[in-house]
Amino acid sequence: MxxxxxxxxxxxxxxxxxxxxxxxxxxxxxxxxxxxxxRALVTALVAHGLRDVVYCPGSRDAPFAYALDAAQHAGWLRxxxxxxxxxxxxxxxxxxxxxxxxxxxxxxxxxxxxxxAVANLHPAxxxxxxxxxxxxxxxxxxxxxxxxxxxxxxxxQLGIFAHAVRQEADIPAGFPVDGRLSGLVRxxxxxxxxNLNGNSGPVHLNVCLREPLKPxxxxxxxxxxxxxxxxxxxxxxxxxxxxxxTVVVAGDGAGDQAQQAATAGGWxxxxxxxxxxxxxxxxxxDYQQLLGSPLAPQIEGVLVFGHPTLSRPVSALLARDDVxxxxxxxxxxxxxxxxLAQVVRGPVHIANNxxxxxxxxxxxxxEPAPRSTKDTAARLIWQxxxxxxxxxxxxxxxxxxxxxxxxxxxGDHAPLVIANRGLAGIDGTVSTAIGVAAGTGRPVRAVVGDxxxxxxxxxxxxxxxxxxxxxxxxxxADRGGAIFAGLEHGSAAPALLSRYFLTPQVLDVRQLAGAVxxxxxxxxxxxxxxxVLSEPISGASIVEVELPPVG
Numbered sequence: 001m002x003x004x005x006x007x008x009x010x011x012x013x014x015x016x017x018x019x020x021x022x023x024x025x026x027x028x029x030x031x032x033x034x035x036x037x038x039r040a041l042v043t044a045l046v047a048h049g050l051r052d053v054v055y056c057p058g059s060r061d062a063p064f065a066y067a068l069d070a071a072q073h074a075g076w077l078r079x080x081x082x083x084x085x086x087x088x089x090x091x092x093x094x095x096x097x098x099x100x101x102x103x104x105x106x107x108x109x110x111x112x113x114x115x116x117a118v119a120n121l122h123p124a125x126x127x128x129x130x131x132x133x134x135x136x137x138x139x140x141x142x143x144x145x146x147x148x149x150x151x152x153x154x155x156x157q158l159g160i161f162a163h164a165v166r167q168e169a170d171i172p173a174g175f176p177v178d179g180r181l182s183g184l185v186r187x188x189x190x191x192x193x194x195n196l197n198g199n200s201g202p203v204h205l206n207v208c209l210r211e212p213l214k215p216x217x218x219x220x221x222x223x224x225x226x227x228x229x230x231x232x233x234x235x236x237x238x239x240x241x242x243x244x245x246t247v248v249v250a251g252d253g254a255g256d257q258a259q260q261a262a263t264a265g266g267w268x269x270x271x272x273x274x275x276x277x278x279x280x281x282x283x284x285x286d287y288q289q290l291l292g293s294p295l296a297p298q299i300e301g302v303l304v305f306g307h308p309t310l311s312r313p314v315s316a317l318l319a320r321d322d323v324x325x326x327x328x329x330x331x332x333x334x335x336x337x338x339x340l341a342q343v344v345r346g347p348v349h350i351a352n353n354x355x356x357x358x359x360x361x362x363x364x365x366x367e368p369a370p371r372s373t374k375d376t377a378a379r380l381i382w383q384x385x386x387x388x389x390x391x392x393x394x395x396x397x398x399x400x401x402x403x404x405x406x407x408x409x410x411g412d413h414a415p416l417v418i419a420n421r422g423l424a425g426i427d428g429t430v431s432t433a434i435g436v437a438a439g440t441g442r443p444v445r446a447v448v449g450d451x452x453x454x455x456x457x458x459x460x461x462x463x464x465x466x467x468x469x470x471x472x473x474x475x476x477a478d479r480g481g482a483i484f485a486g487l488e489h490g491s492a493a494p495a496l497l498s499r500y501f502l503t504p505q506v507l508d509v510r511q512l513a514g515a516v517x518x519x520x521x522x523x524x525x526x527x528x529x530x531x532v533l534s535e536p537i538s539g540a541s542i543v544e545v546e547l548p549p550v551g
Contacts, residue, residue, distance in 0.1 A: 035215035038063035040177035044185035047225035058113020061140035074221040089124025090428030094435020107134040115153035128202040129164040130422030134192040135202040143173035167191035173210035198331030237349035246301035250275035252421035254306030266354025268362040274419040283410035286368035382408035384533035385415035394433040396448035399482040426452040430459030443470040443537035460516040479549040
């Protein structure tokens with residue numbers, strides 16, 4: 001990205017703030033110091049909607065520590081400090097996902113020092129890319145004259161995230177802290193939110209900082225700059241006639257528009273747990289089974305919302321060329337793996353007259369019964385989250401969310417469910433839950449498998465100066481990667497299946513809980529769960545639910 005001047009709306013001077021800190025560059029004046037650049041960048045980010053930052057300690061990003069601390073004390077934003085950059089990236093992701101789930105798209109920044117610290121953000125950036133989450137990476141870097149010299153902690157930070165970011169900007173050391181910096185930030189935040197093209201996602205600001213890194217004065221910010229959000233006027237609903245024998249597929253992030261469409265059309269609703277649409281009289285429980293029944297060949301139309309990824313029966317349905325396939329989107333991304341869908345911009349108005357017989361046949365055939373202890377646990381946990389004021393629910397990937405997909409009985413309300421379904425990885429789930437707790441202001445229950453816990457159990461680790469999150473991690477512990485036992489690999493020789501696919505671990509969950517300062521509870525009978533789930537979530541805790549081992 002070129003650093004061209006943009007004179008519109010430069011940051012304004014605040015009471016008690018040094019002029020250099022807000023970017024009043026004077027031609028021929030002294031060079032811009034790193035402290036002034038950090039202050040001006042924080043000011044510009046706040047002016048364009050930033051309210052949450054996850055900061056990772058380091059040396060080169062130290063100017064941001066001073067600037068962020070001052071901004072937090074002035075009430076401009078909230079700062080969380082995390083030791084591990086990988087966990088920090090997912091915590092920022094959770095914060096941004098929480099805002100989006102509550103109907104307010106808002107960018108969240110993660111700040112790192114130079115070197116391998118930046119590379120550790122890559123998994124979270126990839127998830128943000130695939131999920132369309134406005135994650136702002138601010139990476140501190142050595143000044144340009146130190147690049148490719150063998151200097152300590154220098155690496156090629158520009159381009160490190162390749163095509164995963166919507167925009168990347170190099171901010172050289174001493175960059176003028178005037179309207180050009182504000183314009184650069186405006187372009188980055190516009191790209192992150194997808195305001196102009198509907199393609200929201202991560203952006204990368206690589207900030208080169210030259211010594212001295214410690215400010216020689218104190219920054220006292222005044223009132224926070226007013227944000228400059230871009231509001232796109234909603235368009236008129238699109239009239240959308242569909243065949244009478246239509247089904248509605250609601251994938252991750254679909255929202256209640258999918259439920260409204262199913263109700264208006266009188267159609268069965270096949271809603272994934274994290275769709276936000278799995279509620280109401282039209283929602284089915286075990287639709288995967290029904291897609292293998294005699295009802296499936298009678299489908300004439302499929303209306304797709306969100307990002308469905310959980311089951312092979314749904315993927316097979318979306319690949320059929322004998323039905324009318326319509327994908328509804330409000331952005332520039334939609335799910336159409338087979339390339340067969342007509343794409344319609346939402347919102348939509350359903351022009352059909354409901355035909356009760358078609359829906360009744362699906363509802364009558366939907367008779368799920370728990371097939372495993374894990375299925376029973378999923379059903380009980382979902383039931384405990386049916387009330388509007390229930391804790392938020394974060395579901396780990398792999399076999400856990402699939403148990404919810406087949407056994408979570410829809411109620412009158414959709415629980416607030418968040419899952420990392422962009423790339424469906426199991427890493428970072430606990431850290432995402434901590435971000436969701438901070439972003440929603442409500443307790444969070446994260447449900448994970450034991451391997452997911454092994455990936456991110458240290459996500460519960462916090463600094464002694466950081467707030468204790470109200471996050472409960474429920475571990476459905478079956479000693480391995482259960483999803484592989486249900487795939488074609490389940491027929492492999494037992495020793496090979498166990499070592500190469502299930503990969504049971506020697507992790508002691510009780511000791512892990514003690515190491516990260518979380519309380520611990522061991523549940524040996526899944527029927528004890530209703531009592532555990534009825535108790536309030538306070539502080540960090542781990543509940544280990546012992547299940548029969550897989551394999």
